[in-house]
Structures are given as structure tokens and as C-alpha cells.
Amino acid sequence: PIARIGALAYILRMLDHSSNSPVLPPEIARRRTFAIISHPDAGKTTLTEKFLLYGGAIQMAGQVRAKGEARRTRSDFMQMEKDRGISVSASAMSFDFDGYRFNLVDTPGHSDFSEDTYRTLTAVDAAVMVIDGAKGVESQTQKLFEVCRLRDLPIMTFCNKMDRESRDTFDIIDEIQENLAIDVTPASWPIGVGRDFIGCYDMLNDRLELMDRADRNKVAKTVRLDGLDDPKMAEHVPQDLLAQLREEVEMARELLPPFDRKALLEGTLTPIWFGSAINSFGVKELMDGIGRYGPEPQPQSATPRQISPDETKVSGFVFKVQANMDPKHRDRVAFVRMASGHFKRGMKLTHVRSKKPMAISNPVLFLASDRELAEEAWAGDIMGIPNHGQLRIGDTLTEGEALRVTGIPSFAPELLQTCRAGDPMKAKHLEKALMQFSEEGAAKVFKPMLSSGFIVGVVGQLQFEVLASRIELEYGLPVRFEPSQFTSARWVTGPQAAIDKFVNVNKGHIAEDNDGDVVYLTRLQWDIDRIERDHPELTLNATKEMM
Ligand code: GDP
Numbered sequence: 058p059i060a061r062i063g064a065l066a067y068i069l070r071m072l073d074h075s076s077n078s079p080v081l082p083p084e085i086a087r088r089r090t091f092a093i094i095s096h097p098d099a100g101k102t103t104l105t106e107k108f109l110l111y112g113g114a115i116q117m118a119g120q121v122r123a124k125g126e127a128r129r130t131r132s133d134f135m136q137m138e139k140d141r142g143i144s145v146s147a148s149a150m151s152f153d154f155d156g157y158r159f160n161l162v163d164t165p166g167h168s169d170f171s172e173d174t175y176r177t178l179t180a181v182d183a184a185v186m187v188i189d190g191a192k193g194v195e196s197q198t199q200k201l202f203e204v205c206r207l208r209d210l211p212i213m214t215f216c217n218k219m220d221r222e223s224r225d226t227f228d229i230i231d232e233i234q235e236n237l238a239i240d241v242t243p244a245s246w247p248i249g250v251g252r253d254f255i256g257c258y259d260m261l262n263d264r265l266e267l268m269d270r271a272d273r274n275k276v277a278k279t280v281r282l283d284g285l286d287d288p289k290m291a292e293h294v295p296q297d298l299l300a301q302l303r304e305e306v307e308m309a310r311e312l313l314p315p316f317d318r319k320a321l322l323e324g325t326l327t328p329i330w331f332g333s334a335i336n337s338f339g340v341k342e343l344m345d346g347i348g349r350y351g352p353e354p355q356p357q358s359a360t361p362r363q364i365s366p367d368e369t370k371v372s373g374f375v376f377k378v379q380a381n382m383d384p385k386h387r388d389r390v391a392f393v394r395m396a397s398g399h400f401k402r403g404m405k406l407t408h409v410r411s412k413k414p415m416a417i418s419n420p421v422l423f424l425a426s427d428r429e430l431a432e433e434a435w436a437g438d439i440m441g442i443p444n445h446g447q448l449r450i451g452d453t454l455t456e457g458e459a460l461r462v463t464g465i466p467s468f469a470p471e472l473l474q475t476c477r478a479g480d481p482m483k484a485k486h487l488e489k490a491l492m493q494f495s496e497e498g499a500a501k502v503f504k505p506m507l508s509s510g511f512i513v514g515v516v517g518q519l520q521f522e523v524l525a526s527r528i529e530l531e532y533g534l535p536v537r538f539e540p541s542q543f544t545s546a547r548w549v550t551g552p553q554a555a556i557d558k559f560v561n562v563n564k565g566h567i568a569e570d571n572d573g574d575v576v577y578l579t580r581l582q583w584d585i586d587r588i589e590r591d592h593p594e595l596t597l598n599a600t601k602e603m604m
Contacts, residue, residue, distance in 0.1 A: 104187055255268060372396045386549055408452065
């Protein structure tokens with residue numbers, strides 16, 4: 058029946074000439090690839106668990122929780138990770154719901170704004186923003202939101218923990234509108250606050266959703282209505298709350314913009330659902346909203362031309378590289394977002410950067426409900442490709458055409474330190490280790506032209522410690538990080554002759570990154586300004602396209 062509904066939708070869209078986006082094959086059109094953005098503790102993990110539960114990926118989370126093992130659902134995935142030797146929960150999860158295929162890509166949890174996060178968001182078509190109903194928009198949410206804004210990603214909002222004392226509904230909506238400069242439309246409206254919270258009025262479907270406090274895993278009871286004056290209301294909602302609800306919804310309809318899918322898809326309007334992830338409340342409505350209103354797989358910017366998801370030829374790009382969980386193996390998994398076509402296991406694809414063919418024989422697809430290696434993937438899906446280091450962030454895979462995906466930047470690091478091997482004889486060894494981390498995107502590594510050693514750049518101080526311990530653990534190589542005389546790095550671009558001349562007279566400030574690109578190092582912003590003034594033919598870039 059799903060296939061039939063898909064086919065019908067396909068025909069209907071073919072007939073709908075008003076839309077100028079491509080009509081996608083049903084298998085692609087049903088995909089929804091998204092990430093969750095939130096501040097720690099808002100409920101991302103809990104919401105993810107409920108998504109997986111409704112997606113059929115986890116059986117009976119209820120029993121699991123009843124046993125008091127709150128994190129069992131997580132450890133289910135840990136076992137899967139062990140079986141597959143890679144970190145699934147840290148990367149991508151796929152599940153089916155109501156005819157849709159959801160691909161949930163995890164955003165890294167650490168609090169530094171990081172390239173990892175940015176790049177993860179290049180692999181999705183939408184984001185779900187989770188906020189805590191008592192706390193509203195918190196700092197990390199705000200930062201992540203701004204990253205989404207850079208790409209005009211459609212955002213759906215889930216206001217969580219409504220079972221607890223929460224802020225006034227209008228206040229929450231106002232705060233989002235003001236702090237994030239985005240229009241908000243209520244998809245549901247909460248009834249009662251804190252202990253008196255009984256559920257929501259579903260504004261998009263004219264329904265009453267009632268929360269079951271006794272059973273956290275029970276899905277809300279739904280009462281179909283015929284408007285807010287429907288006499289059925291009074292059977293379920295106490296008199297005082299009903300009067301308040303009617304008044305608030307009337308006000309909301311007057312003051313707030315109505316739901317508009319086009320505005321959502323353009324990233325200027327976010328619908329907000331109120332719920333309680335831990336009580337399984339509001340989650341299905343949110344999933345329903347992502348499916349019905351969320352974006353289909355979107356075109357991918359690339360040179361020399363854009364890639365459209367409906368192209369029959371397969372293409373995809375690497376947005377993340379992760380070392381194997383087993384440090385003794387050098388294997389890595391490259392996470393690829395499929396940009397077009399229908400991939401089947403065993404296909405040969407061209408690795409555009411090296412122009413070499415690659416047989417993709419053991420890809421990992423993350424369909425959470427089945428633990429077998431999946432056999433196929435469509436545009437919109439995320440696929441893990443185990444490899445020995447050929448695949449780097451920003452790489453494009455195609456069926457032969459020399460396309461390169463764009464828009465996956467590398468950012469100039471904000472902290473620089475010199476890295477030395479404890480044993481000076483091991484410099485070559487160290488170089489290899491550092492290159493690996495650089496390709497994983499865990500650090501920037503610069504080789505200075507004049508001095509020995511390596512300059513390593515990161516975004517957060519903690520990353521130096523993580524790197525030092527990983528190099529020791531994975532390469533058996535003790536290293537030290539020392540303060541560097543430089544604090545900023547800029548990629549130098551311009552005509553080759555001008556770059557050569559510039560390099561020649563600034564040798565003490567020049568280094569190469571691991572692609573051999575020229576980097577200017579300094580400790581003064583003043584230097585950067587001066588060079589840009591004195592050398593109008595050169596550009597000092599704080600970001601670099603990875604390709
Ligand atoms: P994360 O840090 O965003 O992944 O948040 P978690 O999902 O781990 O949740 C943080 C805490 O909030 C945990 O103790 C959860 O049990 C709790 N929590 C999550 N959802 C709800 C909810 O709807 N209501 C209440 N009262 N607590 C919740």
C-alpha cells in the first residue's frame with residue numbers, strides 16, 4: 058500500500074505544474090533527512106529514542122524503561138555498533154514512519170561551535186529544534202540555529218518537557234521570534250501548565266491530543282473535533298482550561314502567522330509542537346509534521362553544475378570521516394550523503410578527486426530496524442563506506458562525471474600549537490598520525506616552511522588533549538603540544554605567480570596544509586589587513602572549500 062500511495066502522490070505531483078521543484082521518484086520523495094539541534098539536556102536523546110520506537114527500530118522501549126534501565130535503548134545501539142565495528146548512534150539512524158523514510162543525522166554533542174557540526178548540517182535537508190519549555194532558547198540552540206540559517210534550512214520546533222512547570226506559551230513563541238528572527242506558527246497549543254497540563258489542541262488537524270500520565274509509553278488519545286466549540290471538548294477538558302484554551306487559540310490565530318509550507322521550506326517560518334518526549338507526547342504529531350511538510354531531498358550545489366536528486370546516475374559526497382572504533386585498525390568510515398540516484402551494493406563509483414574507480418562492496422546503511430547490511434540507498438540517504446583513508450571530507454563520488462560538491466568549508470582554526478614527538482626520531486610517524494586526524498577533520502595540520510615540527514590548529518582547547526591521547530593510543534607515540542608563535546592561519550589564494558612571490562619574501566610565516574595549499578601564519582590581525590591592502594591580487598581566506 059505504501060508503494061501505491063507513493064505512486065499516486067507521484068502522479069498528482071506530475072500534474073501539479075505550479076511547483077517548480079523536480080518531481081522525484083516515490084522512493085526519493087518519501088525520504089526526510091534531518092538533524093536535531095538543541096542545548097544539552099533539552100531532551101534530544103529522549104526524543105531520538107521515541108523516534109526510533111515509533112519507527113519500529115526499538116521494540117518495547119516501555120518494558121525497557123519499566124526495568125529501570127533508562128539507557129538500555131542506547132545500549133541496543135552500542136551492541137549494533139560493536140557488531141558493525143562503527144559508531145552508529147553517533148552518526149546516522151534511519152527508520153520508517155507512516156510511509157516516510159526518516160534519516161536522522163546526529164549532530165556532535167560538544168559545545169564548541171565546530172566544523173563537524175557545520176558539516177553535519179550540510180548533509181541534511183531540515184532540522185528539528187528542541188527546546189525546554191521552562192528554559193526557552195538557550196545558548197547552544199541559538200548557535201546551531203544560526204548555522205542552519207546560513208543554509209536557510211527548514212526548521213521544525215519541538216517544545217519539550219511540557220509535563221513540568223513551563224513558561225507561558227506566548228512568551229516562548231515571542232522569544233523564538235525575537236532571538237532567532239524567524240516567524241513561528243503554533244502547530245499545537247498546550248492545555249494547562251505543569252501538573253495541570255493535560256495535552257494539546259492540534260491546530261493543524263483540529264484534534265484534541267490527551268497525554269496519559271500513568272503510562273509514559275502510551276501514545277496520546279486522539280479526539281477528532283469540529284472546531285474549538287465542539288461539545289466533545291467539554292468531555293475531556295476541565296471548564297476553566299477550556300475557556301483559557303479558546304481565548305488563547307483565538308489570540309494566537311489573530312497575532313501569529315498561519316501555517317505555510319512554502320515559508321517553512323524557505324526557512325522563514327517554523328511550526329512549533331508542544332509535547333513531552335519522556336511521556337511520548339507530541340512526538341507522533343511532530344513526526345507526522347516532518348513527513349507531511351518537511352522537505353524532500355534537495356538539489357546539491359556542485360561544480361560545474363548542480364546535482365538534482367532525481368538524476369538516475371548515482372552521486373554523493375563525504376561530510377564526515379570517523380576512525381574505526383578499534384584503534385588497532387587503520388580503517389575509517391566515510392559518511393556519504395547520497396545526492397542523486399539509486400545506489401546498489403557492489404556498484405563501482407568514481408572517486409572524483411583521484412579519478413579512480415572504487416567498488417563500494419561493503420557500505421553500511423543505517424536502517425535501525427534491520428541489522429543486516431542494507432543493499433541499496435537512494436538520494437537523501439546516508440551511507441557509511443569503510444576505507445583505508447582514500448575518502449576525505451568534501452570528496453565527491455559519481456558514476457564517472459567530474460562533479461565536485463561545493464559548500465563544505467574548512468574553517469581557519471582559532472587555536473594553534475606546535476606538536477612534537479617525544480622521540481625526535483619518530484617525526485615521520487607523527488606526520489602520518491597528524492595527517493590522519495587532519496583528514497578526519499579533527500584538526501588542521503600545517504607544515505611550516507622553515508622550522509621543523511608541525512603546527513596543529515583546532516577550534517576548542519580540549520581538542521589538543523584529545524589529539525595527544527589518541528596519537529598515543531592509536532599510534533603508540535607520546536607527543537607534546539607547545540605554544541606556537543602564531544595565533545591565526547589564512548589560506549592564500551590568487552594568481553600562482555603572485556603567490557610564489559609572496560611566499561618567497563614571507564618564508565618565516567608560510568606553511569603548507571595537507572593538500573599542499575599555501576597558508577599564511579601570523580599573530581597579528583594587523584598583518585592580515587596590511588597584506589590585503591598591499592597585495593590586492595591576493596586573498597587571505599579564513600575558510601577553504603574542501604575538495
Ligand atoms: P539531551 O541532553 O538533550 O540528549 O537530553 P536527554 O534526552 O538526555 O534528557 C535530559 C533529561 O531530561 C533527562 O533526565 C530526561 O529524562 C529528561 N527529560 C527528557 N524529556 C522530558 C520530558 O518530556 N519531561 C521531563 N519532565 N523530563 C524530560
